[in-house]
Amino acid sequence: MSWDDALLIHRAAENYQGVALMVRDPILMSMAAAWPKVKRQLPDSPPPGQKVDLEALWQKTQVDFQGWAELAQVDICQVMEGWKVLRGNGVILPDGSLIHLADSVLKKEAAGQLLNQFGVKLGEMKK
Secondary structure: OOHHHHHHHHHOOHHHHHHHHOOOOOOHHHHHHHHOOEEEOOOOOOOOOOOOOOOHHHHHOOOOOHHHHHHHOHHHHHHHHHHHHHHHHHOEEOOOEOOOHHHHHHHHHHHHHHHHHHHOHHHHHHO
């Protein structure tokens, strides 16, 4: 079983509180957006059918915090604090994915910023 399959149940979690925390803080938004590109090393995937202990998996996962700081364009101290918030609230997962709700919010935010840069208003897209 791959980590993608093993973490599916965690990725599908509807953690509104964790995502609300992320949305209120631009540093957490930047960190969450950069998370899929952060270098990390996970242990071997679990055998099929085995439940994943997320906390045990986090303990065995190595994360490149300095690289994450560079990707998110924030200070390393902010990364260390933000990691605790994003991880502790279940917004990011060890395999480099985000819960679906956080992923959707980030995609909508990015699309809105792109449209804004080009001076396109949301209603104009349907014309």
